[in-house]
Amino acid sequence: MISCLGVPNDPKTLLSPPPLYTKGTRRIVEAMEAEGVRRLAVISASFVATTDRGPFLFRTAVLTALHRVLEQMREMEAMLRASPLDWTAARPGWLMEAEATADPWIGPDVIPEELIRTRTGDLAALLLDCAVHDHWLRQTPAIARAEDDLKESSTEVILEMLA
Template sequence: MKLAIFGASGGVGRHLVEQALQAGHEIKALLRSASALSIAHPRLHIVVGSFAQPDGVTEVVQGADAVISVLGVRKGDTSPVCTDGMRGIVQAMNAAGARRLIALSAYGASETRNASLFIRFVRRIIAAKMRDKDSMEALIRASALDWTLVRPAVLSNGEQHGHCRAGTSLRPGLAGRLARADLAAFLLREAVEGSFMGEAVVVAQ
């Protein structure tokens, strides 16, 4: 497959790029700097730019069989990175005729905001981040794209287990965890199989 990846230099993104290359896929990724990703491969094409440059975003999604967004904010950053980035991605996909979108969101976003007392507490602590995810999800749902929203349990840098649970009504609970490598594997599998088209799926170990 030809994959477009946004957020490739992040914790989940690096695993996603490595696993996609190992599986034989072709990748285009948007990076602010070519040095932001220390992976070189003939099937990996880096486009240097930002969401302020629509031509670069369109170049990344042009011809893609699936677009995967694993955008996220750095610690302490309260800017709406996911919403602003997704607005550019949706516009570029419409312009390029790309249809399939898989986007990393968060458990506790949108209709899961009141899933538990713990989630309500978390939303107060990281209110700006969760509002950003809410807005991103609303933007995606309003699009005419073939989308999947992925809401993982609390992420860790642990070793890949090679399996995870996934479902639209799954509740990860307070102890729910998921290795970033396993999340990357799920995102890649969803891009290939499309098992949760038009749904928001929760993923946990």
């Protein structure tokens, strides 16, 4: 099973997110256990492990706004670790709507310091690969890709949040 649950990036939701990652994941885990389904791939965030990525304005404004969401994601990952499921929690950088490429960086736990963006197409490909081929079992693969400077700017990310 692949779960792509997530909350909108609007400021109101980010400041007071619904318990989607916590209660939602708990219910998914319970239902999977009850039905004997073992494989689960979910979306988390690289920023669960570190908030020292991206330009200064991004780290101070955007990641501060994401604090409550990131706390829920940490709790979600702890819940997965405690479960008997064969889970993967993919950890993208800041998501951008874009097609998959052939060259995303994928590695354990945290995106590289110089990267900040993850294409939705690349993330989808990683989740499918994990679910179908049992890659990254009980791990947190991070995924990101270098994009042009405009797409990685703090201004662009903040404008996306406000849109």
